[in-house]
Amino acid sequence: MASSTLFHSSLLPSHRRTRKPMAVKSAAASPLQPSSPPDTRQHHHRLPEENIRDDARRQRNGAPTPTHKLFSAKYVPFMKSESAKGRTDEWYSLDEIVYRSRSGGLLDVEHDMDALSQFDGQYWRSLFDSRVGKTTWPYGSGVWSKKEWVLPEIDDDDIVSAFEGNSNLFWAERFGKRFLGMNDLWVKHCGISHTGSFKDLGMTVLVSQVNRLLKMNRPVVGVGCASTGDTSAALSAYCAAAGIPSIVFLPSNKISMAQLVQPIANGAFVLSIDTDFDGCMKLIREVTAELPIYLANSLNSLRLEGQKTAAIEILQQFDWEVPDWVIIPGGNLGNVYAFYKGFKMCHELGLVDRVPRLVCAQASNANPLYQYYKSGWTEFKPVKASTTFASAIQIGDPVSIDRAVVALQNSNGIVEEATEEELMDAMAQADSTGMFICPHTGVALTALNKLRGSGVISPTDRTVVVSTAHGLKFTQSKIDYHSSEIKDMECRFANPPMGVKADFGAVMDVLRTYLNKAPRK
Ligand SMILES: Cc1ncc(COP(=O)(O)O)c(C=O)c1O
């Protein structure tokens, strides 16, 4: 049945703050008071020409210690082993425009851990907790609430933020119980976000730094990326908010309509290119080497500084208890490293006592990391990624492959894969328990299903599945599934609407039949 028939068009959709005084945490008594939230009780009557940036500026001016003088970060060559760290004197200021090390390898953002460790784990926990849920500029953001660990030297005025982060950590009670026999399963909904994916977390950092570079008169005329749809959406939104030109390279006919319309609506210069994501990535790298267009893909290690805050947020949401497992869908493979980095910093700085085990989940149609893992990490071969419903991870030559290996090896990690049928069934099952997830989250849930099946993950293990995008960006895949019109797929959990005449008797008949056979699941 054609989806147009099944999903008939008739079924489709034709301050003032009066806040209580803030609880004062122990962090407020520390010498780092400037980064604590300002006392907003004084600001009931802001002048008409003032805004929350002015509130923040006023607070900073009265601050005893400017935090940006205490903490710092720089680019260093990315090292595959811990022991190799510190063996090079190569480093770059974050104000330089550089994406690769001298040898052509990846870069990493290295924080001054000695400076950060002058404050103990309790201090950082209290400071981060004290900032959650506020509109204090910019610390109300889930990313900028961890500013000292992200981009410590940027001026608050240069920050471009949509108060991103602080996403729901959803207790998947019914899904866990019904399909996996689990009682402590959680879904970190990173897709319930400004542009509908976790990319907002990294993009606020990258675009803020570009904003700073522009104020420093650095040679940047715009910001560009290759994308499977989510990076481009985040880039164009943050650039539009800051008035910075954005340029996006998209593989023609390989991203969802909802994703395509995002950069168009936000005023980006959109190039639809007759190739796949890997082809677009190659082109944007060549172009950004020639033109003063700043590269916004996760090859640029700045992005991962924002993305790592999702890991810190998970710990915070569990009141700083470490989950046993965190499962992340992987494509270009920056995010799995970002999560590792967030967990590792929390461990190193004494906020928690260990890092969780990480699982990276790939679509079988685009599984270079899985194949590398299965070879015992002996041989990495890029693949030609085939079409997958998890279109945002249709990537065959991930730029962060080395970063992903470090993350997995140092967290006793695992790589799993999901066939098209497995990921679509998992998505449908999750949706049937009240979620509305994207196919990439279906990939991660399949990995969980397999690891539960083999007994690697036990029923009581506290497990977090990272949901990377909003399901509303991928409605066509759900329509295809529930229409049972996917070639070679049984669509076991399809739930098509039933057509019925506008007649009381006919409606009563179908309802009686339904109620007779519909047990509470
Ligand atoms: C929705 C979604 N999930 C997962 C991923 C994978 O993230 P990464 O490329 O960092 O591995 C991406 C992008 O690649 C994505 O857009």
Ligand SMILES: N[C@@H](CCOP(=O)(O)O)C(=O)O
């Ligand atoms: N899924 C991504 C692919 C590019 O990843 P990036 O993290 O390197 O930007 C997208 O949405 O474009």
